[in-house]
Amino acid sequence: MKRSALLAALAAASLFTATAQAALFEDDEARRAIIELRQRVEQQRQGLAEELRRGNEELRRGNEELRRATEENATLRRSLLDLQGQIEALRSELARLRGADEQLTRDLSELQRRQRDVVTSVEERLRKFEPAQVNVDGKDITVEPSEQRDFESALAAFRKGDFVASQVAFGEFLKRYPNSGYRPTALFWIGNAQYANRDYRGAIANFRALLQQAPDHPRAPEAVLSIANCQIELKDNASARRTLDDLVKAYPQSEAASAARERLARLR
Template structure:
């Protein structure tokens, strides 16, 4: 074998050996790319799963937020309703307070009115002609009105009022004075017989009355007007015996002297 052929053989062996050495490295490169692709696919899958979970979480959070908003709206509506009800209740309380105050005022007015009526019905202490007694307000009012009519010179009106008074209140503490002034009113009307009856009733009922002497003197005057001097002198004698120190007795003495 020539040297040239030997050289070519060696070169072939070298190339074959190099090729043999390069074949595993290429196969290793191919295996690395496959694993990388699987890793990438796994990563994408994980990313996709993460995105899906994130979207699901976001949807869940969005729903929770929506529910929270609805709850807040409901709570706000309830709060406004509560405020409205509280305002209504305050208004009702204020109206109730006004009603109670008005009711109390009316009750006080009614009580005051009742007290006034009771006071008007309660007997009152009065003093007439030195005599003190209890009289009903209406009783006193009628007596005072009758005397007021007499003072005006209305003898007819006074006689009617005083006569009605004595019939209505026969046991009144005013009765003696009412009889006395009734006699005077009748005397003013020249109703002498009626006047004598009134004066006599007064003297017989209350001989100790401070106006009893005047009543006897008035009886005598009526009898004089009736042209009955004899009876008048008897009445004057009665006056002088019963009430000798009275002013009426002094006038009676003068009257008696004129009759002799």
């Protein structure tokens, strides 16, 4: 009995010891596992903390860059606004200058027009006092303005049929301008005015003066024919025939010569 109890007690003690050893082994394993787990967690924590630090640093740098970009953008906007203001100012100045240029162009054009008017006026005034070249009976001559005016006035009176005034005007003209280029033509017209006023002898004298001074004058054949007409009016047919014969001989191709032939036929 006692032995059996002892054996039982020994067996129980052995079992307790084995169980205690097994439990002690399991506690060590668990402790190591916990330590390893803690180490891994700590490493992960440290890794996350490092990543978080790096993320914060990058975020800080990003915020700094964003701030600088924002400032630069604001500066750029201000610069653009200033530039736009300068451009508008330049446009306004350009428009003003264009307006001023257009006004100057108009003023210059007006000034040039006035200058031309003044020059034209002065030239017209000077022409009244300067010699002018005119064509009379197919010949170019140079005459003074007053000389041209007096000749045209005398001729205008003849054309109006005022032969008395024309004769007086041409007589005064010949006295006032004895060397005028108009002289042969003036002699022709004063002779015609005298013929119209029945001053046949005075007309013959002036027609002959024309022939003596300018025998090649375009009016010379008509002057000879006019002398014959005056002689006919004076009933001096013999002299008229001689004058008409001289006309045909001296100017055979002229219209006056044709008229002279017809009158010779009637006088014979």
